[in-house]
Amino acid sequence: MVSAAGTSRVREERGGGPARSEERATAQGRERRERRGMARRPWPGALTVPLSLLGGLLAWKLLVVARDYPAFVLPAPERVAARFLLALRDGTWWRHTEATLVESLAGFALGFAIATVLGYLLAKSPPLERVVAPYLAASQALPVVAIAPLLLLWFGFGLLPKVLIAALVVFFPILINTVSGLRQIDPALRDVALVFGATRRQLFTLVELPLALPTLLSGVKIGFTLAITGATVAEFIGADRGLGVLLNISNGLFDTPLLFVALLTLVGLAMLAYGLVTALERALIRW
């Protein structure tokens, strides 16, 4: 069940159209595809992003003006910007952003480490997968908001429970992508490598890792942004710093502009994380 879900996600992620689906993932085909994709990337990306952001801001401003919303309902963008500058100057913004960054990075690292190791083992051993699969499925049935208070209770109110919650959220998508990334490798390639006398380590570094990397990185992309959400949820339940705390504080103060500052910071962090992984993806898959 794990691998089935994984494969369908891989297809979505890749956006593999009918023209592509018939080609099995041979190393050559993939390389060609990557190059083609990269050649097309630069100009639309450079133009659409600022334009769409500008459009979004404009639509936001228009909405406020047209419907005459009071600031506590929907503050105008310039009010949010002014509030942001104030929070930046008095140190509020960085104090909370820093905490969320630390928690989500640590949570991501932990979740990533466990998920890739376990993912490798599961991909190699179908019997192990059959044993573990029900627990994996079960872990996904638990809403994070529901177990976060329990983790806080068990692990105290420091950094650890927040990191654990972020790791928990990150874990599953990376695991799934690791497993499916390894599973989709053409067994023939592995056989060829073995016939030519590749060692286990060579098999891993020269065949399995490079071929599974694109899928793995898709998982990282999702996982990285999820880590931020996980950390925020944990902070929401009980923390003294972090963007989740800032959300709570601004809500309690009816300071909607500050609430927007926190929300937009979360959006910015997610976009930044996504962009970084995308850049990493390009750098790694260029060879």
Add this chain to the structure above:
Amino acid sequence: MQRLTIPILTLLIALTIAACGGPAAPASGGAPAGATPGPTKVALALGYIPDVQFAPFYMAQERGFYGAEGLDVEFRHTTSTDLLKLIGTGELSFGVASGDEVLVARSQGVPLVYVGAWFQKFPISVIALEKAGIRRVGDLKGRTIGVPGRFGATYVGLRALLLSAGLSESDVQIREIGFKQVQALTEGQVEAVVGYTNNEPVQLRALGQAITTIEVFDHVTLASNGIVTNEKTLRERPELVEKLVRASLRGIEDVIARPDEALDTVLPKYTPEAAPRREILRQVVQVSLPLWQSEQTAQRGIGYSDPAVWTASRDLLRRLNLLGGEVDLDKVYTNRFVSK
């Protein structure tokens, strides 16, 4: 993938914003127009999940006080911050919330009016295990104190209490522990917790813990829970406000007069899940009753708002730096719906 993601993200954000603004559209008020002879439908928002603490409002319903005023009241349970915002936009007409929150919201331009006091004493306590030796506010210095978060009545109450003894937040260690005060205290994760006078102390004693409490209302004056509406409803439908307040205050009086009966009525119908905890809840109600009354209410009736309390509350919140802008107290509360 990457080419599409950012425009899509932006679009999603724009849509989300639009959707958030949506329901707040032209303020329609909670009650429908039309002079049909049937009862007037009105929603009353309560700032927590269904809980025995709301017994006065449930009893006003069950005893037909609302019905006698021609009202068909429907309870909505949400958080108190959210309900105040919804009342502010006109999405809801009535709710129950704390006076300090109303002041903070007013300072941010939320057009709320407090039309009937329910609690006369700010129901927040600092609770410690007896062995910690925390008996006076001054004993809190240097201690680790757990609060649900840096928001809401517990946080405001703690800061006000510290201020009353010349202490500030930096003289203590504040830990955000969510609503896990009982566990955090018994597990020894903090030395004191801030909770509701009529809840956590009762729960802790029921667990057999020897505790000491410091009552915020013994040291500071803060306006507490009451019935809140918005300026529009007050201006356009004062008779509706009058009816809702009158019937709700009768509910408070009824619970004061017959607390056990109230429990028997409320428990099975509104909080059946809590039935096994009947004895604790009975104590919760018993502890609550004196918080709803004062010398003022003995003279002027249940629901009375003491102007001195509001002035003191505003000044205190300003000193705590919680007010966003100016607050005109004449617009914040009124006693015109309180009889006697």
